[in-house]
Amino acid sequence: MTDVAVPAASQVYTWEPSNRAIAERYGLRPEEILRFDTNTSPTPPAWAAATLGGDFEPPLNEYPDSSYAELTAAAATYLGVATDRIVVGAGADEILDMVAKAWLCEGATALLPTPTYAMYGVLSAQRGARIARIPRRGGDDGFGLDLGALLPRLAGASVVWLCDPNNPTGAREDPDRLLVLLDVASAVPDPPLVVIDEAYAEFVEGSAVSWLDRYPHLLVVRTLSKAFALAGARVGYAAGSRETIAQLERVRPPGSISTVSATLGATALGRPDVARANVAYLSAEREWLAGRLAEAGWPPAPSVTNFLLTSLGDASRAEAAGEHLLRSGIVPRTFPADHPLAEHLRLTVRSRPENERLLAVIEGWRS
Numbered sequence: 387m388t389d390v391a392v393p394a395a396s397q398v399y400t401w402e403p404s405n406r407a408i409a410e411r412y413g414l415r416p417e418e419i420l421r422f423d424t425n426t427s428p429t430p431p432a433w434a435a436a437t438l439g440g441d442f443e444p445p446l447n448e449y450p451d452s453s454y455a456e457l458t459a460a461a462a463t464y465l466g467v468a469t470d471r472i473v474v475g476a477g478a479d480e481i482l483d484m485v486a487k488a489w490l491c492e493g494a495t496a497l498l499p500t501p502t503y504a505m506y507g508v509l510s511a512q513r514g515a516r517i518a519r520i521p522r523r524g525g526d527d528g529f530g531l532d533l534g535a536l537l538p539r540l541a542g543a544s545v546v547w548l549c550d551p552n553n554p555t556g557a558r559e560d561p562d563r564l565l566v567l568l569d570v571a572s573a574v575p576d577p578p579l580v581v582i583d584e585a586y587a588e589f590v591e592g593s594a595v596s597w598l599d600r601y602p603h604l605l606v607v608r609t610l611s612k613a614f615a616l617a618g619a620r621v622g623y624a625a626g627s628r629e630t631i632a633q634l635e636r637v638r639p640p641g642s643i644s645t646v647s648a649t650l651g652a653t654a655l656g657r658p659d660v661a662r663a664n665v666a667y668l669s670a671e672r673e674w675l676a677g678r679l680a681e682a683g684w685p686p687a688p689s690v691t692n693f694l695l696t697s698l699g700d701a702s703r704a705e706a707a708g709e710h711l712l713r714s715g716i717v718p719r720t721f722p723a724d725h726p727l728a729e730h731l732r733l734t735v736r737s738r739p740e741n742e743r744l745l746a747v748i749e750g751w752r753s
Contacts, residue, residue, distance in 0.1 A: 488634055
């Protein structure tokens with residue numbers, strides 16, 4: 387895309403340089419730098435280190451390193467790409483919001499294969515974009531992309547929102563279909579940005595990251611909320627061409643990731659073994675839970691993620707089942723009556739005791 391979605395008056399926000407950057411420029415040590423420019427307090431609160439279990443750099447009384455150099459480097463190493471092809475944000479949702487700000491001006495078109503993650507439509511609508519909802523194939527085909535309906539809409543679109551594995555269906559996209567889409571998108575005049583949200587990437591083999599050099603209008607979005615179990619830290623990142631990342635940097639808000647979250651994120655990305663162990667546990671538990679749900683008459687669709695989409699047969703029964711779960715303190719993901727998944731509930735895979743509690747409540751509803 388060109389810069390058409392960014393107002394001409396928009397300027398890149400220039401953050402204050404980090405202590406490290408200033409020290410390197412003037413041949414000093416980072417600890418010699420004193421900030422008289424940011425109006426912060428001279429010392430952190432005494433209780434902070436004890437509560438959080440350690441010191442942070444920069445200390446908590448100062449703003450985070452505006453470049454997020456350590457977190458960016460950790461994400462780049464984890465994905466095997468250059469650091470200048472990474473942008474970080476406060477969760478994947480902030481990355482998606484930056485995409486909407488940079489590519490979706492009022493009247494632009496966003497293509498939204500549905501059902502999928504609801505925030506794509508929310509963010510597109512917030513920017514005044516036209517949303518073209520393109521139904522996916524049915525459940526028998528894993529709710530895969532309908533290329534016959536999608537490809538003719540690529541010309542003139544600004545963004546194509548995709549999720550692989552797809553939320554809330556739990557299935558992977560067919561990589562051959564994705565490659566066809568990317569080939570056709572690349573060939574149209576003024577190609578749209580194709581966003582592939584890989585929030586559940588660690589649960590599967592392969593990634594669209596391997597296609598980045600081939601498709602300059604592809605952006606791959608990741609999060610530490612799922613496999614890395616850091617949803618409360620709110621850390622996300624994305625990889626793309628240098629031109630795409632530069633466009634996102636123009637709208638990235640200053641200091642949105644806390645020093646604590648950035649430190650946790652960089653540490654987690656350096657420990658992929660922890661994420662792999664979590665994925666192995668949740669994948670095994672998913673298969674156990676899927677079997678029990680099927681026995682209870684709540685058959686789930688095949689899933690490669692940490693959630694199951696289960697069919698209740700019709701929308702009214704799904705609504706009644708969801709209400710029963712809520713009355714017992716179990717919170718499912720429900721869908722409104724006009725949603726293509728209205729007859730379904732989405733259930734997160736949790737620990738064995740928690741999953742057993744869910745099953746007991748379901749059994750009580752059936753009795």
